[in-house]
Amino acid sequence: MPAVRDRYAPSPTGALHLGGARTALFNYLYARQQGGQFLLRIEDTDRTRFKDGSQALIEEGLRWLGLNWDEPPLVQSERKPIYHQAAETLLASGAAYRCFCTPERLNEMRAEQRARKEPEKYDRRCRSIPPAEARRRADAGERHVVRQAIPTEGTTTLQDLVMGTVVFKNATLDDHVLLKSDGYPTYHLAFAVDDHQSRVSHVIRGDGWLPSAPKHLLLFQALQWDPPAFAHLPLVLGPDKKPLAKRHGARDVLEYREAGYLPEAVVNFIAFLGWSPGTTEDILTIDELIARFAIDKIQPSPAMANLERLDWLNGQFIRRLPVAELAKRIAPLMPGIAVESIEPLIPLVQERLRTLNEAREMLRFFFQEPEQVQLPQLVPKGRDAAGTTAALTAAAAALRGLSDWTLETIEPVLRSVADQCGWPARDLFMTLRVAITGRTVTPPLIESMGRLGKDRVLARLQRAAQTLTGPSPN
RNA sequence: GGCCCGUUCGUCUAGUUGGCCUAGGACGCUGCCCUCUCAAGGCAGAAAUCAGCGGUUCGAAUCCGCUACGGGCUACCA
Numbered sequence: 319m320p321a322v323r324d325r326y327a328p329s330p331t332g333a334l335h336l337g338g339a340r341t342a343l344f345n346y347l348y349a350r351q352q353g354g355q356f357l358l359r360i361e362d363t364d365r366t367r368f369k370d371g372s373q374a375l376i377e378e379g380l381r382w383l384g385l386n387w388d389e390p391p392l393v394q395s396e397r398k399p400i401y402h403q404a405a406e407t408l409l410a411s412g413a414a415y416r417c418f419c420t421p422e423r424l425n426e427m428r429a430e431q432r433a434r435k436e437p438e439k440y441d442r443r444c445r446s447i448p449p450a451e452a453r454r455r456a457d458a459g460e461r462h463v464v465r466q467a468i469p470t471e472g473t474t475t476l477q478d479l480v481m482g483t484v485v486f487k488n489a490t491l492d493d494h495v496l497l498k499s500d501g502y503p504t505y506h507l508a509f510a511v512d513d514h515q516s517r518v519s520h521v522i523r524g525d526g527w528l529p530s531a532p533k534h535l536l537l538f539q540a541l542q543w544d545p546p547a548f549a550h551l552p553l554v555l556g557p558d559k560k561p562l563a564k565r566h567g568a569r570d571v572l573e574y575r576e577a578g579y580l581p582e583a584v585v586n587f588i589a590f591l592g593w594s595p596g597t598t599e600d601i602l603t604i605d606e607l608i609a610r611f612a613i614d615k616i617q618p619s620p621a622m623a624n625l626e627r628l629d630w631l632n633g634q635f636i637r638r639l640p641v642a643e644l645a646k647r648i649a650p651l652m653p654g655i656a657v658e659s660i661e662p663l664i665p666l667v668q669e670r671l672r673t674l675n676e677a678r679e680m681l682r683f684f685f686q687e688p689e690q691v692q693l694p695q696l697v698p699k700g701r702d703a704a705g706t707t708a709a710l711t712a713a714a715a716a717l718r719g720l721s722d723w724t725l726e727t728i729e730p731v732l733r734s735v736a737d738q739c740g741w742p743a744r745d746l747f748m749t750l751r752v753a754i755t756g757r758t759v760t761p762p763l764i765e766s767m768g769r770l771g772k773d774r775v776l777a778r779l780q781r782a783a784q785t786l787t788g789p790s791p792n
Numbered sequence: 793g794g795c796c797c798g799u800u801c802g803u804c805u806a807g808u809u810g811g812c813c814u815a816g817g818a819c820g821c822u823g824c825c826c827u828c829u830c831a832a833g834g835c836a837g838a839a840a841u842c843a844g845c846g847g848u849u850c851g852a853a854u855c856c857g858c859u860a861c862g863g864g865c866u867a868c869c870a
Contacts, residue, residue, distance in 0.1 A: 329870045364869050421868075428867095437794040438866065463868050481797065490795050498868040505870050529796055529865040552798075553863075561863085587804095590818095594805055598817045617798095617805080620863070624803045627819045637832080669832045680830095695829095732828090747828035759830045 322354030324520040325513070326380070326387075329361040330372035333570035334379030336623060337524070337554040337562045340588040344551065345522045346385045347589070347611040357516060358387040362395045363502045379571040383581050384604060392516065394508050401503035404511045404541065405464050405496060409449070413540035414496055416452040417444040418462045439492040440465065464497035466506070466533060466540075474532035479549035479613045481525070486532040494533060506530065510537040518546050522613070525550040549613050554591050555622040562623055574628075578651070578673030580639075583632040592621040601634050633672045644668060648677045655685055663769060666761035680761060684770065688756020688778065696752045696782060698745040706749055707786045709739045713750060714779040723772045729764050753782035 326342035328334070334342075349356035358380070360373050373391075380387070408414035417440075419427075424440070431438045444452070445467060456462055468491045476484045496507040503511070513521060527534075528550045538545035556562040562569070574584050585604055595602070595610040602610065636644065645661035651674060652660065660681070667680045697706045716731045736746040751763050754775060760766060767775050 327870090331870080361870060367869060417868090424868090432793080435793045439794085465868095484796070486795075492866075495868050500868075502868085504868070509870095524864095524870095525797070526864060526870085531796095550797085555863090557803090559862085590804060592804090596806070598806075600804090600818055619798050621805090622803065624819065627804065630819055633832085667831095670830065672831090729828090744828055751829060757829090760828095761830085763828050 321517075322349055322352035322519050323357060323517055324349050324354070324522055325357035325359050325516065325518055326385075327359040327361050327509075327512075327523070328376055329364065329367065330376065331367045331369050332372055333375040333572065335562065335569045335571065336588060336591075338376075339379065339383060339385075339571050339584070340554060340591055341522065341524055341551055342380055342385050343383070343585060343588055344549075344593070344611075344613075344616070345520075347608050348520065348522065348613060349388075350608045351611050354519070355388040356385070357389055357518070358391040359512060359516070360391050360393050361505065361508065362393060363505065363508050365395075365500075365502070375570070375572070382572065382575055383585055392512060394503070394512065397508075397512075398501060398503075400515070401497065401507055401511055402501075404507060405503075408466070408496070408537075408540055409464065411540060412449075412467060413537075414464050414466050415445050415449070416447070416456055416462045417465045417493075417495075418447075418452075418455060418460055419444060437490070440494075442493055445493065461499050463495045463499050465493045466496050466537065468493050468533065468536065474535055476528075476531050476535060476548060478528070478531070479520075479522075479547060480552075480616045481528065481550050481618055484528070484531075488532075488536075491533055491536075494530070496537075506533060506537065510534060510541065510543070513546055514538070514541070514543045520549065521546045522549040522551065525552050549616070551616065552592055552618055553620040554588075555620050557623065557625065559622060578675030579628065579632050580635045580647070580674070583628065583635045586635070587623075587628045587631050591623060592617045592619075601631070601638075629672050636671045636674070637669055639668075641665060641668070648674055651675060651678050652681070652685075659685075663761075666765055666769070670761065683755040683757065683760070684766075688754070695758050696749060696786065698741070698749060701741075701745070703786045705739070707783050709735070709741060709746060709749060710753060710779050710783040710786070712739060713746065714776055714783070717772065717779075718776060720772070723768065725764050725768050728767055732764075750779070754778045 324345040326338075326345050328338055328342075346356045348354075358377070360376075362368055362373075377391075405414060409416070419440075427441055428438045444465070452462075469488045472488050474486050474488055474491075476486070478484055494506060495504050497503055512518075531548060531550070535545055554562045571584065575581070582603065585607070586602055589602070589607050590600070593611075593616045596612075596615055599606075599610075639647070641664045642661060645657050645664050648664075649655070649657040649660055663681055663684060667677055670680065671677055697703060713732060713735045716735050717728065720727050720731060732746060732750070733743050736743040739746070747763055748758070750767075751760055752758060754763070754767065754770070
């Protein structure tokens with residue numbers, strides 16, 4: 319049994335989106351599980367769609383997800399001679415032929431076929447040109463392509479690891495182009511040559527390729543190479559049930575990083591798009607995914623990305639992170655604030671976060687004086703400014719008298735202040751919350767006060783009381 | 793038009809050697825508990841006539857056929 323080698327082979331036309339990331343992930347999981355290699359190949363034979371910087375973006379996305387490849391990526395545009403050599407072999411054996419038809423003729427032909435409601439495929443006119451004559455014309459510089467000569471009879475059977483056995487009638491297959499007139503190979507030729515040379519054992523790719531799989535099989539056969547095993551992955555759909563390649567909220571994997579998602583969560587999320595371990599487990603690390611992955615557990619039907627689930631997963635993974643690690647990941651989002659200052663606050667927010675970015679807002683009041691203490695919520699329903707000022711002042715006075723500043727000392731004091739004022743404790747807590755943090759939704763108040771320190775708490779209470787007593791004199 | 797793939801709660805799915813499925817889990821949703829806000833957590837609940845029809849069988853979500861619907865491919869794009 320030859321070693322397992324698989325690959326992710328994107329074309330550099332943009333960034334890495336969720337669907338591509340999933341294809342890469344499945345290849346990665348399988349290779350790692352089998353102790354094989356995961357390769358990256360850049361499919362850049364179409365110079366018209368090529369986008370500068372795309373390769374770097376794709377690589378960054380893969381790296382962020384932790385999908386590291388084992389060998390330097392093969393770049394097809396640097397390998398033209400190799401493809402030509404394969405084309406020559408095919409030409410020599412009659413498995414391919416030169417075609418001199420012009421684009422204009424091809425267009426006319428298709429228009430007629432369409433009008434007659436016939437299948438649109440090349441009519442094979444050039445297939446009957448004697449090879450010697452074709453070679454002469456080619457040598458004379460006549461512009462041409464090389465087409466695959468598909469057998470006119472029989473069937474080609476694909477044993478797909480996901481789709482099962484799929485039988486194609488050869489007669490329905492088109493003589494597609496292998497070598498373009500600009501000298502570049504099409505995907506089909508490059509695919510066969512590259513995967514053979516890279517000793518790829520498993521081709522795990524999007525099911526957009528399923529219809530051309532028989533031609534690929536035929537190509538391997540004509541070249542007398544052992545074909546790899548195939549696994550065609552169903553589409554990933556967006557929330558609108560349209561293929562998730564085009565315009566959807568965040569389509570680039572790196573945008574999820576910007577939005578505060580953990581790569582662990584994104585990996586877990588896309589792993590379950592069309593695959594499941596067959597158990598009720600739903601939160602798995604990448605190592606657990608590697609251990610459980612199985613190609614035959616991949617669903618043959620398309621999966622729709624449920625972004626709400628990603629949010630939930632993200633929260634789950636955030637909660638599982640060690641405090642120091644979480645602090646380290648949040649720190650870059652809060653420029654100017656040291657990790658050391660953030661770490662002690664982590665326990666207050668860890669179970670409240672859905673995305674990393676939310677920490678910034680939640681923790682802001684620790685590093686910055688609140689601005690909107692004049693929130694209407696400062697005064698509880700049914701109370702007035704005077705009563706609230708009194709409560710604030712009473713609380714401040716009581717807190718000032720504390721010699722110990724701990725959760726155990728602060729809370730009882732505040733509760734008794736509430737009693738004295740005739741307020742329910744919850745009302746007092748909300749007033750204090752707004753006064754101290756400037757917000758109505760915060761980490762636990764008492765603990766926050768503890769971390770903030772007595773002086774800053776008292777100062778903020780005082781300031782809030784002042785804003786209540788009327789227009790400030792400044 | 794031709795070729796090919798698919799169809800279990802709103803969504804991701806379990807189910808694949810037919811019986812333990814009056815279809816299980818998760819997200820989301822609703823309610824309750826906890827509670828200083830918000831979360832988290834706990835408990836409970838609503839939610840799928842397994843696309844439809846017809847077979848095979850003592851018995852089918854699971855096997856077969858047909859239909860419908862959805863999707864992909866049909867380029868000198870990948």
